[in-house]
Amino acid sequence: MTTQSPPLARHISVHSTEQISTHLQRIRFKSEDFTGYAKCDGGAHIKLFFPNPDQQAPDLPFRNSLGKITWPNGKKPITRTYTVRDFDEELQLLVIDFVRHEDFGIAADWAKHASPGDLLGLAGPGGPARFKIDAEYWIFVGDLSAIPMIAASLEQLPKDAHGEVWIEIEDDSDQIHLNKPEHIKLHWCNSTHELNNNIRHSLQNLDWKNKDISVSLAGENSTVVELRKILIQNFQLPKSNLYAVPYWKQGHNEEAYHEERHQVMDAIE
Ligand SMILES: Cc1cc2nc3c(=O)[nH]c(=O)nc-3n(C[C@H](O)[C@H](O)[C@H](O)COP(=O)(O)OP(=O)(O)OC[C@H]3O[C@@H](n4cnc5c(N)ncnc54)[C@H](O)[C@@H]3O)c2cc1C
Structure with missing residues (x-):
């Protein structure tokens, strides 16, 4: 049996959005391809790519013939780092909690106004271990x-x-x-x-x-x-x-x- 390796990046779209506290917005995302994601990824780092004002879907990176990560037109979109709050394996939904902070920020503003169907780009999961599992x-x-x-x-x-x-x-x-x-x-x-x-x-x-x-x-x-x-x-x-x-x-x-x-x-x- 071959294990499928995860894509470099994929599009994700808003499934549902819910304000869970004064300053936290929980958004559940679906995707056609969550290869590489599992329940145990909770806490992992992810990269989110945001669309330009004139785009519906943000650009995604790809590997060129030399294996180098490349962006369409050579321009990386607005990128932010977030955390996998949860991954629901059964429903194939990725959960991200966004802080609704007061200073204007592309990501926080996007999260405040997101509605079902809105698209982001996603890379990851990755990052270092968040804690030492065998500690006392x-x-x-x-x-x-x-x-x-x-x-x-x-x-x-x-x-x-x-x-x-x-x-x-x-x-x-x-x-x-x-x-x-x-x-x-x-x-x-x-x-x-x-x-x-x-x-x-x-x-x-x-x-x-x-x-x-x-x-x-x-x-x-x-x-x-x-x-x-x-x-x-x-x-x-x-x-x-x-x-x-x-x-x-x-x-x-x-x-x-x-x-x-x-x-x-x-x-x-
Ligand atoms: C590994 C990692 C994991 C992260 N996980 C999460 C996560 O799960 N959820 C989450 O909400 N954030 C998370 N962050 C933080 C998030 O990436 C930053 O808060 C980011 O700056 C938000 O982007 P923005 O476009 O909203 O604001 P920016 O455009 O980056 O900043 C605009 C202004 O808002 C201020 N600002 C930014 N973030 C905050 C904040 N949290 N509170 C108050 N003021 C702020 C900045 O100082 C700046 O003045 C994570 C960061 C890292 C590195």
Whole structure:
């Protein structure tokens, strides 16, 4: 039997859209080809390609005769990184939760106005592991943009997992239900200040020497960078136990921030 390899990219179309909280829009997508997707991809990184104003369907990349990834007319469309919140294998639906953030952004604006049949391009799933599956204790820290990664990861932890989740939100109405193991404590915080203070206190009480602790950080650049520094410098957390990805940067759109994110992720503290 041959296994089909996934295409480089495919079109996906809106199946349904639902505002699940004040700042989160859940969109389910269908596609003629979800080869390479499985239920266990929850939390994986994906790339979304957006149509130009004069297009219905965005351009998709292809490999030229030399195997190089190429774009029609040589122009890459507006591209954003998102997370597989869930993949429903039975119904063949991909679920993505978009933050309805206030500053104008192509992706957030598209999600606010999306209706059934609207088309995007999709590449992935990919990206690094979001947590260490064989750890003894798990910590997740993030903001609204990290909720899909955190929610999907919690659903994959062992049932008897112990740990803590810290999520920063501005509005209590964004406290959505997360399916989590019983012994994972969930803390919603209303400011970066509250989040940082509470986490620091909690981190100091952990047995870093004798416990295998997995930490996952995602969200706004400054919080991720600051906490990563503390984890590496103060608690000597090995890189293999750390997922630290700044998902966005205040005041910068993705075009302006993309390169910097990769430098931040490559930086050794
Ligand atoms: C690996 C990875 C996974 C991600 N997964 C998700 C996900 O599942 N869901 C999700 O919503 N986002 C996710 N993001 C973040 C998302 O890619 C960015 O928020 C992106 O900037 C949104 O694009 P945009 O076109 O809406 O805004 P942009 O055009 O990029 O930015 C416009 C303005 O909006 C601000 N802005 C951008 N994002 C936010 C935000 N979240 N809150 C407040 N202000 C913001 C920017 O600072 C800028 O001022 C992920 C990012 C990465 C790297």
